[in-house]
Amino acid sequence: MTHAHQRLSRTEKDPDRRAEHLFAAAVAPDEESAAEVEAAAERRRLRGALNEAVDGFERAAQLSPDPAQQGRRLGIAAVVAMVAGDVTRAENLAQRAGDLAADPAGRAWVSELAAIAASLTLRMEQGFCQLLPSVEEMAPRDEMVFYSLTVAAHIAYYSGRSDFQAQLADVLAAVPPSDAPTTIFRERVRWTIDPHRYAATARAQLPTAITALHGEPSEQHAVAGLAMHLDATDTAITLLDAIAHPDRPDSTVLQGGLAAADRAWALFDAGRWAEARQGATSVTDDLTQPPALLSHLSSRLLLGTLAAATGQPDQAKTLLRTVIDQSHAAHIQAIAVRAQWACALTPLADNDFDAAYALLRPLFDRSGAPAHFHVSCYYVPDLALAAVRTGRGYEAATVLDRVRNLLGDGASPRVRQLLHRAEAHVHSGESA
Numbered sequence: 001m002t003h004a005h006q007r008l009s010r011t012e013k014d015p016d017r018r019a020e021h022l023f024a025a026a027v028a029p030d031e032e033s034a035a036e037v038e039a040a041a042e043r044r045r046l047r048g049a050l051n052e053a054v055d056g057f058e059r060a061a062q063l064s065p066d067p068a069q070q071g072r073r074l075g076i077a078a079v080v081a082m083v084a085g086d087v088t089r090a091e092n093l094a095q096r097a098g099d100l101a102a103d104p105a106g107r108a109w110v111s112e113l114a115a116i117a118a119s120l121t122l123r124m125e126q127g128f129c130q131l132l133p134s135v136e137e138m139a140p141r142d143e144m145v146f147y148s149l150t151v152a153a154h155i156a157y158y159s160g161r162s163d164f165q166a167q168l169a170d171v172l173a174a175v176p177p178s179d180a181p182t183t184i185f186r187e188r189v190r191w192t193i194d195p196h197r198y199a200a201t202a203r204a205q206l207p208t209a210i211t212a213l214h215g216e217p218s219e220q221h222a223v224a225g226l227a228m229h230l231d232a233t234d235t236a237i238t239l240l241d242a243i244a245h246p247d248r249p250d251s252t253v254l255q256g257g258l259a260a261a262d263r264a265w266a267l268f269d270a271g272r273w274a275e276a277r278q279g280a281t282s283v284t285d286d287l288t289q290p291p292a293l294l295s296h297l298s299s300r301l302l303l304g305t306l307a308a309a310t311g312q313p314d315q316a317k318t319l320l321r322t323v324i325d326q327s328h329a330a331h332i333q334a335i336a337v338r339a340q341w342a343c344a345l346t347p348l349a350d351n352d353f354d355a356a357y358a359l360l361r362p363l364f365d366r367s368g369a370p371a372h373f374h375v376s377c378y379y380v381p382d383l384a385l386a387a388v389r390t391g392r393g394y395e396a397a398t399v400l401d402r403v404r405n406l407l408g409d410g411a412s413p414r415v416r417q418l419l420h421r422a423e424a425h426v427h428s429g430e431s432a
Contacts, residue, residue: 029062029063029064029065030063030065031063031064031065031066031069033063034060034061034063034064034065034069034073035060037056037059037060037063038056038057038060038073038076040056041053041054041055041056041057041059041060041077042056044056045080048250050080050081050083050084050250051084051086053080054077054080054081054084054086054089054093057073057074057076057077057080058073058074058077058093060073061073061074061077067100067102068100068102068106070100071097071098071099071100071101071102071106071110072097072106074093074094074096074097074100075093075094075097075101075106075109075110075113077093078090078091078093078094078097078110078113079113081093082113082116082117082218082255082256083217083218083253083254083255084250084253085250085252085253085254085255085256085257087117087120087121087256087293088117088121090113090116090117091113091114091117091118091121093113094110094113094114094117095110095114097110097113098110098111098114104134104137104138105138107134107137107138108131108134108135108137108138108145108148109148111130111131111133111134111135111148112131112134112147112148112151114127114130114131115127115128115130115131115151115152115155116151116255118130119151119154119155119158119294120255120256120258120293120294120295121256121292121293121294122292122293122294122297122326122330122332123330124155124158124159124330124331124332125159125331127151127155128152128155128156128159128164131148131151131152131155132152132167132171134148135148135149135152135171136171136174145171145175146175146183146185146186146189147185149168149171149172149185149189150185150188150189150222152164152168152171152189153168153188153189153191153192153193154225156168156192157192157229157334157374158294158332158333158334158335159331159332159333159334160333160334160337160371160372160373160375161331161333162373165192165193165194165373168189168192168193169193172189172190172193183209184205184206184208184209184212184222184223184226185222187201187202187205187209187226188202188222188225188226190202191226191229191230195229195373195374195410196406196407196408196410196411197408197410198410199230199410199411199412200409200410202226202230203230203232206223206226206227206230206232206235209223209226210223210235210239213239215242217243217254217255217259218254218255220239220240220242220243221239221240221243221244221254221255221258221259221262223239224236224239224240224259224262224266225262227239228262228265228266228269229374230412231269231412231413231414231415233266233269233270234270236262236263236266237263237266237267237270240259240262240263240266241263243259244259244260244262244263244279245263246260246278246279246282251282252282252283252286252295253286255295256293256294256295257283257286257293257295257296257299258293258294258295258298260279260282260283260295260299261279261280261283261294261295261296261298261299261302262298263279264276264277264278264279264280264283264299264302265298265302267279268302268305268306273306273309273310276302276306277302277303277306279299280299280300280302280303280306281299281303283295283296283298283299284296284299284300284303292326294332297323297326297327297332297335298335300319300322300323301319301320301323301335301338301339301342303319304316304318304319304320304323304339304342305320305338305342305345307319308320308342308343308345308346309342309345311349313346316342316343316345316346317343317346320339320342320343323335323339324336324339324340324343327339333371333372333375334372334374334375337363337371337372337375337376337379338375340359340360340362340363341359341360341363341378341379341382343359344356344359344360344382344386347359348382348385348386351389353385353386353389353390354386354390356382356385356386357383357386357387357390357392360379360382360383360386361383361387361395363376363379363383364376364383364399364402364403367398367402368395368398368399368400368401368402368403369402369403369406370403370406376403377403377406377407377411377415377418378415378418380399380400380403380418380419380422381418381419381421381422381425383395383396383399383422384396384399384400384421384422384423384425384426385425387399387425388425388426388428393426396422396425396426397426400419400422400423400426403419404419407419
């Protein structure tokens, strides 16, 4: 059979079929054959045949006599597997590539892939700890560290951990000054370290970042994510429509479905609830994905929030209880805080302000500081309403003052409007 494939590889005119015969005929590593198999895999990737492309890059790695080339090809296979939504396979390929990486940039790259896979499968701390040593090694010598730091920033945001923010700040301080223009990746990292201080510069950077996009899905998703955090909601929807609109057959697989889940939340924030429900349902109904994914957790949270907001308390309770249990177990504070707020929507609608207060007060610590440095700030007015109606106006005033001091001039127009609403509730309690 090997001889037959050797003969066919010499006569086959189609380059993709020739690559298949070369792989089948190989009896030992061969760089020339590996290069042809890699080229065929790249053509498959460009055609959108992502799973076939992953197979091809992995075969090219198997044929590579040079460990560095083998690691590079496994790394490419991991990236394509991630784009294709096969998170488990991507993590496996990244680990194999990491075993072969010899330089700091290579180690950071494969650590980045492994960290993405860990975060998407609800292992935030593992992902952060996998990534940080390689970016610390890379930081003093390479501006490209910001690509990897963006992944660490994503994990720090979801976990809400101040120690992660502090470690990011230490790495950022080790990056030497550069005359190069500040990139959106640097701004994303700086915003995560101190979202209120760097919000204005991040907003100013958005138009330039959008203009510089070339259709690469993960970069487009990263820019859209920052736009969502900055409350540039319409911008985020436009960016996410291009990569995660339900009309796309692969809408629920990019980054394990997280782009589609983020799009659904952006639609919710824009008041387009029917579309938001459709988007979240498409993620949770995708049986090709494992259920323990960040995208599924986020989408179930959105469906539970919609159920609570539209008067379906039993459905909301079932969905949100599961989300809270999973997010606490995985230490994903951004999800847990949002779910806790969603649980308060039903008692708020029923004028059961004692129950609402009990759910909302833990979103801020005893001093009034937000439990999650960003998400909690959106829920000050609902806490203020519940506090004032239960004779705890002083608690509302304490939280409002603390959040305002933290935000400074960094609040978005949306958040400023919410804080004005909270202030109105506080003043209504003072005049009662």
